[in-house]
Amino acid sequence: MNYKRFLIEPSPNYAAKIFRCPQMIDNFNFTLHWHRDYEFIYVKKGPLKVQKIDSQIVLNDGDVYFMNSEEIHSYCDVTDDLQFVVVNISPKILKPYFENPDEILTFEIKKGDACDKIAHSLKVLYECENLNDRLEILRIKAIINNISYNLIKYYKNPDISFVKGSDSDDFDCAKSALKYMEENYASDISLTEIANYVGMTPAHFSKYFKDKNEMTFLKYLRRIRLDHAIKDLRDSEMSVKAAALKNGFPNVNSLILTCKEIYGRTPIEMKQFVRT
Known part of the structure; x- marks a missing residue:
């Protein structure tokens, strides 16, 4: 289903x-x-x-x-x-x-x-x-x-059982794509590269990924990169530019725009927020 x-x-x-x-x-x-x-x-x-x-x-x-x-x-x-x-x-x-x-x-x-x-x-x-x-x-x-x-x-209970959404058969390719992105987010991943990895054409994968995740491949990838960049800013004295380049953003402006789009704040504001 x-x-x-x-x-x-x-x-x-x-x-x-x-x-x-x-x-x-x-x-x-x-x-x-x-x-x-x-x-x-x-x-x-x-x-x-x-x-x-x-x-x-x-x-x-x-x-x-x-x-x-x-x-x-x-x-x-x-x-x-x-x-x-x-x-x-x-x-x-x-x-x-x-x-x-x-x-x-x-x-x-x-x-x-x-x-x-x-x-x-x-x-x-x-x-x-x-x-x-x-x-x-x-x-x-x-x-x-x-x-x-x-x-x-x-309330920890390791024995409770339920059907997980990611266990459904039609999510297997998406699960592989998500794992690939988590492991390679800092690299310059293209739609063609990840489509080839899961065995689909770029056009088919693009439609499939958005259908399974309610989000485009590129937006999801930016979200992963943003989470890691904010973590670096929170856990170190790394500059915003360094955090952007380390985590796969092409430049610092891309990180700032993505952060504002998702959280309505700049990376510096998010750094101050998570520390309070």
Whole structure:
């Protein structure tokens, strides 16, 4: 079966993406899809129906639900009457706190004090009047850290099983392409080169890649390069120009424009942001 893969852009202000309904109802009108982020749901006013591969979950007032990285899902019958918040947190943010940073951990949230704390944190995020207010941003960062702490501390479950979006047969070529880009992003990778690598014509690969990832090959490649460039800026005293050239950008202006396009900030602003 064919499932869409979404790439979720984190907020430029904090290491997560927050969607609220009914304010952002258009973000929930999708068929079955998956993404790399962990996903938290808190329902203030339900019922909210979450469709999975083999079941439908009905969430009522006050319920919390969690989905692991790459778990296939969609939201059903979302209307203006529903009130809920969805918070996406990238595994990249949590990896430094895993015992094995190369592993994507799985979790299972169960009833208890830690679950109540997560529910309270998600409720606060739903009720924030302005997610981009300077003072609120400070509080949101603390809340995201609190949610992440409780998840890692209390809910690791390596035995939980679910269908991963990347395991579908029609994603194999995309998976190979993504791995190739992750390993060679600093080089001058062309569309023809990567199409040959996965055994497709450039035109076919271009259409196939965008269909599987909701993003063009070049934009995805720039996104990988940007993530590595920002990491270099954060972890060292490297100049913006040096970070650009080291990570595959043709020049410093390309890095700056890509950073503004994705995060709405310059690389220097992102460096200052991630350090706070």
